[in-house]
Amino acid sequence: MTRRWLQFLVVAVATVLLSSCYGTKIFKGPINSEHAALSADTIRAEQRRILEKLEALEARMNLEADERTSSQAQMATSLRELEDAVRTLVSRVEDSEQMMNNGGGRGQGSRSSQPDPANAADEAYRAAYLDFSRGNYELASQEFQDYLTRFPETPRIAEAHYYLGECHYANERYLEATGEFQRVTRDFPASRLVPAAYLKMGRAYVQLEERSLAEKAFRTLIEKHPNSEEAKQAQVALQELGG
Numbered sequence: 391m392t393r394r395w396l397q398f399l400v401v402a403v404a405t406v407l408l409s410s411c412y413g414t415k416i417f418k419g420p421i422n423s424e425h426a427a428l429s430a431d432t433i434r435a436e437q438r439r440i441l442e443k444l445e446a447l448e449a450r451m452n453l454e455a456d457e458r459t460s461s462q463a464q465m466a467t468s469l470r471e472l473e474d475a476v477r478t479l480v481s482r483v484e485d486s487e488q489m490m491n492n493g494g495g496r497g498q499g500s501r502s503s504q505p506d507p508a509n510a511a512d513e514a515y516r517a518a519y520l521d522f523s524r525g526n527y528e529l530a531s532q533e534f535q536d537y538l539t540r541f542p543e544t545p546r547i548a549e550a551h552y553y554l555g556e557c558h559y560a561n562e563r564y565l566e567a568t569g570e571f572q573r574v575t576r577d578f579p580a581s582r583l584v585p586a587a588y589l590k591m592g593r594a595y596v597q598l599e600e601r602s603l604a605e606k607a608f609r610t611l612i613e614k615h616p617n618s619e620e621a622k623q624a625q626v627a628l629q630e631l632g633g
Contacts (some may be wrong), residue, residue: 416628511541515550522553531557548578552587555594556600564594585620592627605631 475579518533538547553571569589575584592607608624608631616622 511544514540514548519553519561522557527557527560531561548574548583552583555587555590559590559594564597567594585615585618589620589624592624601631
């Protein structure tokens with residue numbers, strides 16, 4: 391479409407030039423053939439020069455359009471990363487508040503002659519979560535795995551699986567991450583972290599280039615938790631996948 395417009399413009403300019411050269415001579419007598427040939431060559435050269443300029447302009451316009459598209463894609467990626475960071479921060483704040491609320495019994499436990507298993511579990515979870523929040527994902531991964539082995543019946547099992555999945559994701563172990571996120575969605579459907587687990591599961595599958603599984607995770611999130619913030623992000627992710 392742009393090419394045809396440029397060609398039309400060149401023809402129009404050439405017409406104007408021809409008119410300006412010959413228009414008044416038509417009524418003044420015969421035209422010298424040598425002068426006419428020279429004028430025609432000049433016009434053709436000017437036409438080529440104009441066409442080259444228009445082609446350069448078209449190439450520049452296309453380049454600028456490509457740069458805008460690339461910039462928009464980078465902005466969308468940055469926005470997704472920021473949304474993930476905010477969501478993770480909210481989860482961390484909620485977990486920190488829960489740990490503070492549950493910390494009142496530590497003094498009584500320290501005075502007891504027998505160690506309190508609940509306090510031991512809280513301490514182990516707190517240590518793992520602290521390393522996770524500091525970005526020590528490898529160490530936190532080991533601590534969450536140890537927590538799950540030692541305290542399989544505590545109320546924080548769902549959170550431990552989720553944050554273990556986050557650690558795997560941060561360390562680019564995407565297959566292991568999907569396994570932990572699946573545990574959260576399958577075994578703890580009432581957990582507040584289920585929407586986040588579906589979203590992160592889908593993104594892990596994207597990294598693994600498992601498009602169909604990624605789409606399934608995103609669609610399940612939208613179907614089961616349509617009013618969640620994660621569902622909005624899943625909708626955007628589906629659009630980017632072309633689903």
